[in-house]
Structures are given as structure tokens and as C-alpha cells.
Amino acid sequence: MLTKRLIACFDVKNGMVTKARNFQDNIDIAPAQEVAKRIYDEQIDEIIFYDIMASAEKRMIDLPMVKRVAEEVFVPFTVGGGIRSLEDMYQVLKAGAEKISIDSMAVRHPEIITRGALAFGRQCMVLSMQVKKVPVTPQIPSGYEIAIDGARVFTGMDAIAWAKEGESRGAGEICVNSIDRDGTHQGYDLEITQAIAEAVNIPVIASGGAGTPEHLRRLFTETDVSAGIISSMLYSPRLPRNYTVAEIKAELGAAGIPLRPYREDL
Amino acid sequence: MIGVIDYRAGNAPSVYHALRRIGATASLVRTPEEIEQVDGLILPGVGAADATIVSLEEDNLIDAIYQEVLFKHKPFLGICVGLQIMFEHSDEDDTPCLGWLAGEVRQFPKTVRVPQIGYNEVRFLKDHPLVEDMGASDYFYFVNSYYAVPEDDIVLAEAEYGLPFCAMVASRNMMASQFHMEKSGQSGLKMLHNYVRIVEEGIPLC
Numbered sequence: 001m002l003t004k005r006l007i008a009c010f011d012v013k014n015g016m017v018t019k020a021r022n023f024q025d026n027i028d029i030a031p032a033q034e035v036a037k038r039i040y041d042e043q044i045d046e047i048i049f050y051d052i053m054a055s056a057e058k059r060m061i062d063l064p065m066v067k068r069v070a071e072e073v074f075v076p077f078t079v080g081g082g083i084r085s086l087e088d089m090y091q092v093l094k095a096g097a098e099k100i101s102i103d104s105m106a107v108r109h110p111e112i113i114t115r116g117a118l119a120f121g122r123q124c125m126v127l128s129m130q131v132k133k134v135p136v137t138p139q140i141p142s143g144y145e146i147a148i149d150g151a152r153v154f155t156g157m158d159a160i161a162w163a164k165e166g167e168s169r170g171a172g173e174i175c176v177n178s179i180d181r182d183g184t185h186q187g188y189d190l191e192i193t194q195a196i197a198e199a200v201n202i203p204v205i206a207s208g209g210a211g212t213p214e215h216l217r218r219l220f221t222e223t224d225v226s227a228g229i230i231s232s233m234l235y236s237p238r239l240p241r242n243y244t245v246a247e248i249k250a251e252l253g254a255a256g257i258p259l260r261p262y263r264e265d266l
Numbered sequence: 267m268i269g270v271i272d273y274r275a276g277n278a279p280s281v282y283h284a285l286r287r288i289g290a291t292a293s294l295v296r297t298p299e300e301i302e303q304v305d306g307l308i309l310p311g312v313g314a315a316d317a318t319i320v321s322l323e324e325d326n327l328i329d330a331i332y333q334e335v336l337f338k339h340k341p342f343l344g345i346c347v348g349l350q351i352m353f354e355h356s357d358e359d360d361t362p363c364l365g366w367l368a369g370e371v372r373q374f375p376k377t378v379r380v381p382q383i384g385y386n387e388v389r390f391l392k393d394h395p396l397v398e399d400m401g402a403s404d405y406f407y408f409v410n411s412y413y414a415v416p417e418d419d420i421v422l423a424e425a426e427y428g429l430p431f432c433a434m435v436a437s438r439n440m441m442a443s444q445f446h447m448e449k450s451g452q453s454g455l456k457m458l459h460n461y462v463r464i465v466e467e468g469i470p471l472c
Contacts, residue, residue: 266452
């Protein structure tokens with residue numbers, strides 16, 4: 001049986017993992033490859049790194065960082081930030097990443113999804129979307145709008161319509177990031193996550209708001225998503241307590257959620 | 267020395283990093299000459315069957331691989347699309363494949379999300395040096411929309427996604443996994459290490 005995935009997600013700035021709250025106010029944690037190695041040793045299922053300054057500084061993702069991380073982790077590794085062309089994607093994949101996360105770039109140039117999928121396979125293309133709850137209007141019937149550029153620019157696009165378009169253009173997975181829940185540690189936005197999971201037939205990843213294993217238990221029992229992103233709860237000094245992957249998996253396993261088992265003997 | 271075939275559409279660096287981590291002597295091979303010099307081969311794969319074959323053809327690698335595997339009987343390990351293209355035909359874009367193994371490659375039913383992405387339980391059906399000390403089953407990372415349907419009795423392991431499907435094959439010197447053993451944590455590294463032993467110690471295969 002296919003298991004649910006726990007994905008550790010880290011924002012990287014100048015090679016350091018940082019923690020953002022509502023996309024602002026970064027604090028440094030540790031060098032990316034150290035964090036990657038630690039979380040791999042904890043038996044995380046998958047890892048995502050976002051180079052959060054690459055887009056704003058109009059430069060390519062930090063390739064040496066990608067390579068250093070790839071040498072330390074032997075689970076799938078996704079990167080995002082500053083990827084603008086097929087050649088950029090090729091460089092990132094050859095540096096050792098498995099998947100490419102595209103976000104604002106995909107909204108501005110949706111054809112990049114198709115071109116990437118044709119060149120490298122749709123499994124490489126993770127369409128990441130920032131969604132915010134807004135009043136329902138004819139233009140935004142789902143009541144969730146797509147934002148870009150670090151959630152600073154609102155696009156007038158409906159979240160569900162964009163998810164469907166992304167799937168038809170060749171995305172292999174969709175990552176739904178809730179702007180309202182990001183950094184709150186109050187739990188995922190289950191409503192929009194489930195609505196998107198029902199609207200597409202590719203795997204959906206939930207992101208934004210995880211603070212406790214209970215939030216993941218609710219995500220996997222109340223929605224049809226394939227994976228949940230966790231971040232602060234693993235390492236943020238701002239949370240009252242952090243959790244190891246083993247602790248999270250023990251709690252989810254006890255709730256009957258299918259997972260890659262945590263191996264005590266490793 | 268294990269050669270990881272490094273063609274444009276593949277993910278050879280990930281496999282190479284994993285081999286380095288387990289202490290294997292390995293190199294990335296990009297030319298027919300380099301392919302001839304190694305003791306065993308790994309054909310990594312990601313993406314579409316058609317793009318994989320076109321990419322291998324553009325790099326003039328198919329004849330060289332064929333020589334080493336089918337005539338010199340060097341150990342060969344295909345991964346993911348590297349498994350699929352060993353068969354005769356793939357339904358993905360109606361692609362003719364290498365035809366080393368009898369059978370075809372089909373798409374998962376519409377009742378499941380495709381691609382399949384994530385760790386799935388793999389049950390080992392036979393004893394084989396590649397799955398030695400792996401127990402009865404273990405979890406490995408899959409990324410696939412298609413799966414192989416071999417005609418012969420070469421299925422070494424199976425998994426389930428909408429239906430039971432072939433997760434590994436073994437036929438003489440040819441071995442392959444549908445999952446990414448280079449990206450399946452310690453269990454994957456252990457299986458990769460079994461392959462390294464097959465090559466380095468010359469473990470006989472039947």
C-alpha cells in the first residue's frame with residue numbers, strides 16, 4: 001500500500017536555513033547541508049529546500065548548496081526558487097535534486113510547466129501555489145485566491161481553477177500553501193486542501209500551519225492528500241516544543257495512518 | 267568498478283552519490299568506450315520512456331550497452347524507466363523499447379492518482395542476491411505512472427497500487443527495480459549495496 005509522506009521543508013538564505021513567519025522576519029538556524037543530514041538521519045520521507053531570495057535577487061538558485069545537500073540525503077529532494085528556464089531545471093537536476101518546485105514563475109509563464117514536463121517528466125514538476133481565503137466572487141468561485149512573489153502580489157486567479165490548469169499543463173504534484181496558516185502552527189487549511197485534492201488526479205501536498213502531530217493526523221484522516229509539509233515543528237526555537245520524525249510517526253502510526261515505518265535498528 | 271550511465275535525461279548524479287556513500291567504486295559513464303571499461307552497469311531513469319530512449323540514442327549508447335549486457339553478460343541494473351525500457355513496448359506515447367525482456371509496459375488504472383509518488387511496500391517473491399537480507403518486504407520510493415507486465419517468470423518483487431504490479435525483475439545478469447533504490451533511505455542503500463557485491467564479488471546469477 002502506498003504510504004502517506006512527511007516532507008520536511010526549509011527556507012534557505014545565503015546557504016543557511018531560515019525560518020519565516022507569514023513570509024517575513026527571517027531568523028537563521030544552520031547551514032542547509034547540516035540540517036539536511038540531520039533530518040535525513042531522522043528518517044524523514046522527503047525534503048524540500050526553497051532558496052527564498054533567488055527570485056527577488058533575480059538570480060539562479062544556489063547550485064553549490066543544492067549539490068551539498070544532494071550528497072547528504074538519499075530520499076527525494078525538491079528545490080525551488082529562481083528557476084526560470086529549462087536550462088536552469090537541467091542544472092538543478094544534474095546537481096542532484098529530483099524535483100523542481102515552481103510557483104510565481106508558473107503563474108507568469110504557465111507554458112514552463114509543460115516544457116519542463118516534456119523535457120524531464122511530469123514527476124519532476126511540482127506546482128507550488130500560495131492560496132489565501134477571500135470572499136467568493138464570480139472570478140474566484142472557490143473563495144481562495146492565488147498569490148505570488150512571496151504572497152505580496154494577488155493575481156485574481158481562482159485556486160481550484162489554477163490547480164486544474166496546472167495538472168492539465170503537466171504538473172506531477174501540487175503543493176497547496178496556505179498563506180493564512182503559514183507560520184501560525186494552528187493546523188493546515190483542510191478546506192482548500194481537500195477541495196484541490198478532489199479537483200485533480202495527481203498527488204497533492206498540504207503546506208502551512210503544522211505545529212503538532214495532531215495536525216497531521218487530521219490532515220491524513222480528513223483529506224485525501226498524499227503528503228504533508230512540516231517545518232517549524234521539527235526545529236523552530238519559537239515553538240514551545242519540537243518533535244522528532246520518530247515521535248510524529250509513532251503518533252500517526254497509532255492512529256492507523258499508513259506510513260513508511262520508522263526503523264529503530266538504523 | 268560500477269558505471270552509472272549518465273545521459274541527459276537521467277538522474278545519474280543521485281545514483282552516483284548513493285554509491286559513493288556506501289563505499290562503492292563507481293564512475294559516471296558517458297561514452298561507449300567508458301561503458302566498455304566497467305564491470306557492471308546501472309541505468310538510472312526518470313521521466314518518459316520515449317525521452318529516455320531518444321536521449322540514449324543521441325548519446326550513441328544503446329549499442330554499447332547492448333554489447334556489454336547481452337553478449338559479455340555484465341551485471342546490469344535498471345532503475346525506474348531503466349526497468350521499463352528493457353521490455354518490448356511501452357504504452358507511454360506508444361514507444362518501442364529495447365526488447366531485452368518479453369512483455370510490455372502499461373498505465374495504471376484511472377482509479378488511482380498518477381503518477382504514483384511515495385513509499386510503497388515491496389514484497390519479495392524469490393531468493394536472489396539482490397534482495398539478500400532484506401526480509402519478506404520493505405518500503406521503497408516509487409515515482410511512476412506506468413508498470414511492466416513481464417511475459418516470463420522473472421518477477422522478483424511486487425507491490426500494489428490499484429492492482430498488484432511488478433516492482434522488480436531479475437533474469438540472468440539483468441536486474442531492475444521500478445522504485446528508486448537510490449532515494450529510498452537506508453533500505454534502498456542496502457539493496458544498492460547488494461548490487462555492488464554482485465558486481466565486485468562476481469556473485470553468480472541464474
